[in-house]
Amino acid sequence: MARKLRTKPYTSLNRYHSVWEMRADGWINLTDDLGRLVDLGSGTPEFRERQARVKETLExxxxxESYWAFPGKRLFGELCGWFAAGELARLHSAARRINRLLASNAYRHQEPAMDTDGEIPSEIDTEEERLAQIQRPYFEVLIVDEMSTDEEEALRRRVHKKRRPDDAFIFDIVVVPSFEDALIAVLFNINLQACVIRHGFPFKSEYQLDLLGKFLDGVDEHIECLPESERGPLLGAKISEVRPELDLYLVTDIKAEEIAIRVGDIFxxxxxxxxxxxxxxxxxxRGVGERFRTPFFTALVEYSKQPTGVFHALPIARAKSVVNSxxxxxxxxxxxxxxxMAETSATSGGLDSLLDPVGxxxxxxxxxxxxxxxxRTFFATNGTSTANKIVVQAMVQPHDIVLVDRNCHKSHHYGMVLAGAQVAYLDSYPLNDYSMYGAVPIAEIKRTLLRYRRAGLLDxxxxxxxxNCTFxxxxYDVERVMEECLAIKPNLIFLWDEAWFAFARFHPxxxxxxxxxxxxxxxxKYQSASYADRYQAFSREFAAEDWNDEEKLVATRLLPDPAKVRIRVYATQSTHKTLTSLRQGSMIHVWDQDFKDKAEExxxxxxxxHTSTxxxxxxxxxxxxxxxQAELEGYELVQxxxxxxxxxxxxVLKHPLLSKYFRFLNVGAVVPAEFRDSGIDTYYDAQTGWTNMEAAWRVDEFALDPTRLTLSIGASGIDGDTFKNAxxxxxxxxxINKTSRNTVLFMTxxxxxxxxxxxxxxxxxxxxxxxxxxxNDMSAIERRLHQKRIHGLTKALPPLPDFSSFHFAFRHAMHPSLxxxxxxxxxxAFFLSYDEANCxxxxxxxxxxxxxxxxxxxxALFVIPYPPGFPVLxxxxxxxxxxxxxxxxxxxxxxxxxxxxxGFRVFTPQALERMASENAGKAAAAVAARAAAPQEPARAHETEQATLNK
Structure with missing residues (x-):
């Protein structure tokens, strides 16, 4: 009965931001319409209209619901059968109960009975239910297998019988019959924590969903023709790509030990x-338990329960100085x-040391x-400002050259001071209309690297x-930036400041x-034979003399030599900004294949x-x-x-009064067209909904995170600072955190x-x-003044300046050839300003x-206006x-x-002249050293790795 009810393709999703919103609205509308139907006479026009709406909602x-354990296919089929039989009162009671159970999550810890007039739970409010939710979390397991409804119910009963009172968790199952259904399920069902792929299964789903297109690239629709030994691993690889946190298990009819050798990294x-x-x-x-385990939090909880005598620092430990006050x-x-009770010191024992952790x-x-x-990952309790300084100091020695986004967080600028780096600032594209900067184009980065290559200073x-991402x-298209830079310098190190992007890992x-x-x-990619072939083809097409044509190099999508390239990537993240952590909780993530040899010490x-003792x-x-939390429910929370x-x-877009004075900037306003190969200027379209976002994020040089909502307020005549505070x-x-002259930034x-x-x-x-x-209440004069303010906030905005240059007194490369x-x-420059006589x-x-x-x-100083908050000087x-x-x-x-x-604190001419004289000697020595070992710029690319190894 349930299958026959559906008569048209499932296309309504485009009207919604997500399937979860669609599902929630569907149950609310179904309950409301059924309640009204029960009260109406069957012959009225409203009855027929409501009846049609109920049918549409059920469809x-x-x-x-076929991708969730509750209410699930069987129970939903019963609801559809009651509707077809005209049992509206019975259907309304069940729908109302399901809606309440879904809204409260009470179905996770109750055995719901739908066909009853008993009290409907509205929330988890008893101590028993609250403890159940804390002590025995609920999740669902996806089973990919073709089976009948009876077989599915028999499997569910077997799973339920295996539950034991001492289980740490409880789970239910969702069974899907095809490759596409499995992918739909992992996208739709936020309760999933594991997937079991069993036996043979077809490719196509009976439900047509356009959103699957981006996940099926390279997948042959004739998957049914593949042997089982290839079919299951292919599905596992795709699921791992979409939701890598899920535990995957394979049940096979052929030699399990042989398959395990081939796919052990997936399952x-x-x-x-x-x-x-x-x-x-x-x-x-056990798999879910591994992700649920919190070694340090658990150890801290256990420590707080121990009886101790405190005879060291921390009077506040065990609350002694508080309760006795x-x-x-x-x-x-x-x-x-x-x-x-949990306050202690690393020297007290039992809780490990952050500086030298072993437990x-x-x-x-x-x-x-x-x-x-x-x-590898390192925790930081001093915020990402400290994390940034740690990475910079570890990777950079005095006089190393670092390419830095000029508009980056101030901690990077101060990190350069501490490390003694030679800083080459990169200019982001300006957004003059909104008094803010975008990001650094890949062409700007490549040109700068090529300037150093031409000067012989690439080493x-x-x-x-x-x-990444900006405020x-x-x-950025991170992969493209790193790949093209590595084609110019194969062992370049990358530091991505992802202070505001920690959540991004948990959404596909x-x-x-x-x-x-x-x-x-x-x-x-660089380990694969297919890339080696691709690089050889690129090398044949891109001749040696082409490496002297810088404009061609900038315009070409460059590929690095897989025999030379080294992947050395660091990311700093403010966990406390976008995930769950107390203030200043941050992490440093490392993907550096040379960490042990070149960076660890x-x-x-x-x-x-930089880390506190x-x-x-x-x-x-x-x-x-x-x-x-991020591993177990990050996907749900980020979505x-x-x-x-x-x-x-x-x-805001649809509201006539709001849209008159306010406008959230879309990607077309924040990312210029030259950086949007997709041609998409807004992620939302009335006909297609929000599907544009996926296409843009796949191909554009820069994308816009829609959760960063920059509201343009210039039409109101109110500047950003006044709007924020007053x-x-x-x-x-x-x-809110940030404003510009005519915008305020909201963040979900x-x-x-x-x-x-x-x-x-x-x-x-x-x-x-x-x-x-x-x-409306303004006089003519007041109206003119108001329009002048609007003009000043929307038209007469000062252009954002690029980085000018360092004075020659602070540049070692003073020889004309450099x-x-x-x-x-x-x-x-920073420390020269400490002496008052120099300023x-x-x-x-x-x-x-x-x-x-x-x-x-x-x-002589950093000059930073707020807003916009970047260093102008x-x-x-x-x-x-x-x-x-x-x-x-x-x-x-x-x-x-x-x-x-x-006014400005600046250096005196005498201080600059003295500094220039000191640096002239250094520059002359550097030029002499280079003259002793000349190298033709044309051969710099070929001999670069040997130079770097020295």
Whole structure:
């Protein structure tokens, strides 16, 4: 009966942001319409209209529910049968109960009876149910096998009978019959934690879903013709690509031991036929248990229960200094005793040391590496600012050249100072209309590398440092950037600042644009015979003389030599920003195939340098628990975050008053057309829904993270700083992080709820209504002033300046043959400014006059306006006319490194002359050394690896 009900293809998904929203709305609408049908007479027009809507909803839900254990195919088929038989009251009662169970998640720990008039649970509110949810989490297992409904129910009964009271978890099963159904299930069903692939199965699903196209590239639809030994592993590989956190098991009818040898990296275990159901059951439980385990958090909990006598530091440990106080017992009441009972020191024993982990911290970091796809992971309790400095200091020696995005976080600039690096700043493309920058084009990076190659200095270029994603949501094609750079310098190190991108690992769309995922793919690619053939073809087409044609090199998609390339990738992530962790909880992820030989000792020294000897154990515990959450429910949480962001964008776009004053920037506004090969300028389309996002993220040089919602407010006549403080925060208590002159940035995260989203929309409507009323009440003069403010915020915006240059006093490459390279000695400039005698203050007028007469004025400090928050000037940088014009046009209140009453702190001419004289000797020595070992630029590419090995 259920199968016959469906009469049209399943295409309604395009109207929704996700299947989860569609499913939730479907059950709500079904319950409401059935309730009304029960009250109506059968002959009325409304009855017929509601009846048609119920039929449509059932048709919509039918394929969705086949991929979930509850209510599942069998029970949903019964509902469809009741509808066909006209048993509307019975159907309404069951639908109402299912809706409540789904909304509350109570079905996870209850045996629901649908055909009853008993009380319907609305939420998990009893202590028994709450403990059950904590102590025995529920999950579902996907079984890929063709079987009848009776066979499926018999399998479910066998699984339920194996449940034991001491099981750490409980699970139910979902059975699907085909290759496509399996992929749909892992995309739809957020409860899945494991997949068992059994015997033969066809390729096609009876449900037609366009969203599968991107996951089926290279998959032959005639999969049924493949032998079983290839069919199951192919499906396993595809599932692992989409959701790598799932445990995969293969049950085969042929030689299990031979298959296990070939596919051991895909499947956790391979079983022969059905010889041991109990072993498979236990393997599934054990696999989930491995991800559930939190070594350090568990150790900390156990430590808090131990009786101890504290005779070392930390009076607050065991809460002694709190509970014995007459004045601060409210501190204990506010935080609770567990916080203090778990407070201890690494020297007390039992809980491991962050600086030299050998126990639970070591295990916790290994589990984090597994979760984030790294070869090794290190925890940081001082935030990603410290994590960035650790990596820079470990990888960079004094006078190494580092290519740095000029608009990166200030910790990178200070890291360059500490490491003594020679910094070559890269310019991002400007978004002048919104007073913010995008990201650095690959052409800019390649040109800079080729300048160093032409100058014979490529051997000194050590690292490329980029922000992915940017504050405003611009995301690199990480794999392409690294691949093309490695074609020019095969052992280049990459540091990806993913402070705002830790969540990306746990969603298939985002994952491919992360540093760790791209590193693993590149390494696998360069080991393959197919890439070796591809590179040989590229080498034949790209002759040796072509390596002297820089414009051709920039325009060509370059491929690195697999015999020379080394994958050395680092990513720093603020776990506390986008996943679950206490403030300052961060991680450093490493995918460096030369780590043991070339980096380990230096990394550990840098780690020791910047890591506290008294790390906060509560932060470490939340990093451990946050990793568990990300592995077990990250996909669900990130998708929900994405759904809410898309919902907010759509609501503002459709609301007539909101869209009059506000506009969320789409990808076309944030990423110029030259970087969007897809031609897609918006991820949402009224006809196709949100399907454009997938296509754009696959091919465009830069993509936009839709969860970073930049709201353009220029049409309101209110600047970003005023909108943030006077309206959002002071008036409505809405917190945001970043503004520009005419934008404010909202971000959804894994903790965002539909209620908080509704509140934000409500607030924006109130603000828009207030603006509308104010505009309508303006006099003619006031209206002209208002229009002038709007013009200043939307049309008369100062162009964003590029990086000018370092003054020659802070450049070692002063010889004419080396003058084409842009690096500067930021460390020398930084510390030169410590001596008051080397500096003076000049007002903007005085700087302007000096520039007009041809005098170079050099900043002694970092100058950072907020907003936009990037350094306009760094120590040793020449103040250009464009930078000065930008500073004069700014109307922000906060500018770090600039004192309005004094002006700019700049170097005196005498200090610059003395510094230049000192560096001239160094430059001459460098030129002499190079002259002793000349190398033709044309042969630089061929001999580069030998030089680097020296």
């Amino acid at each position: 919509m839900l039918l394929p969705i 956790k275990r391979v079983f022969f036929r059905e010889e041991d159901h109990t072993e498979l059951y236990m393997a599934i439980m 007459s004045w601060i017992q409210d501190l204990g009441q506010f935080y609770g005793m567990n916080l203090f 639970p911290i070591k295990l916790a970091q290994e589990y984090a590496a597994r979760a984030f796809g790294a070869r 000194r270029v050590k690292m490329v440092l980029l922000t 405003d949501g611009v995301v 769309t985002y994952r491919r644009r992360t540093g760790m995922s791209a590193a693993a793919r590149l390494h696998a 230096a990394f550990h020294e840098a780690y020791m340098t 008294s790390p906060n154990y509560q932060i470490l515990a939340t990093l451990d628990a946050g990793r568990r 929900r975050q994405l759904d809410l962001a898309m919902m907010l964008r759509e609501q 309206y959002l925060m002071d008036k409505y208590g809405i917190q 995260n894994i903790g965002t709820t539909r209620s908080s989203l509704a509140y934000l929309i409500e607030v924006l409507v109130k603000i828009a209504t207030e603006i509308e009323a104010g505009v 003058a084409d390279t842009p690096e500067g000695d930021i460390r020398s 003076e203050y000049l007002t903007m007028r005085e700087v302007n006059e000096a520039i007009a007469t041809g005098i170079e004025v050099v900043s 760094v120590p040793g940088q020449v103040i250009s006319a464009e930078i000065l014009a930008f500073m004069q046009a700014l109307d922000v209140r906060e500018i770090h490194g600039y004192r309005p009453e004094l």
